[in-house]
Amino acid sequence: MNSQYDVHGVGSSRSEVFGWLMQRITGIGLVLFLMLHFWVQHMPTGFLATAAEYSEILKGLGEKGPEFAGAIAEGKIREALPGEHVITYSKVLERLQAPLWKMIDIMLLFFALLHGMLGLAKVLGDYIQRSSLRKAAVICCWAVTLFLAVQGTVSVMTVGMN
């Protein structure tokens, strides 16, 4: 068999064992983090604004500056339906004031990125048979991961600083 189609360490290479173990650890972590994430961002709890609260918030924003008033008039920022709970900037800011929440969100970000990119690299490796292309794909994956990790961390750490 041509060496360029050769497999790299099926079940024996250290990096494969590392990837497998990382998928297990980040996977279990993600189950816990995502339960919390879903509860906080998608369920009707105090972390979101009720329809009445959101109406008040929009009133305040409309007086705050023309960019808000314009977006509300154009329907780009919309009132909540009866019974709807809305993610809103002030609530997110309030939650992220706590360093613990910042840490939880950044942990979630890193776990998700690591788990996703290890998985994606594995899937790509299954379909790309030429080892040089496979290496290039893995390098691309990690470059994107690094970029997204920096982007996400900056977004979470600098919230409310402007």
Place this chain on the structure above:
Amino acid sequence: MLAVSGFAHQVYRIGMQQNIERSGPSRDNPSFRTFLSTASSYKVRAGMAAWLLHRLTGLALVFYLAIHIMGLRSLSDPAAFEIYITVYRSPLFKVAEVMLLGAVAFHAFNGLRILVQDMFFRSERQRTLFYIVLALTVIVTLAGGVPVIFPYFIAPLLP
């Protein structure tokens, strides 16, 4: 360990050999065409369905993760953030939100199944475990999805 990896390598070599023989002239690019012909010759069983769904939901989630992180850049601008959230509150996105929960739930439960199976169960329990995974996915998607779509699709139907 050495024996196991030797065996796995042998299986891999035979598989690759067959793949290359079957693919004929498209030897340099054998993956997609052989994938289609091989996939269509399989009868889909629980194990393969689990593998395929795990892979498809995984790819969808990693794609969404990248979009989500890029969207969070709007946290630097309160007006942009409210506009971004309003887009995600349109009825179509509410349906997508439930589908996202379904994908996460399946991927999580199936991942836990793989973990449990590796540690405690023998092969004859696999199919039962997969059906449990499907049932839990449906339950969690409904339990989490109904509150999400309620103001949009259920409340208007109520008198």
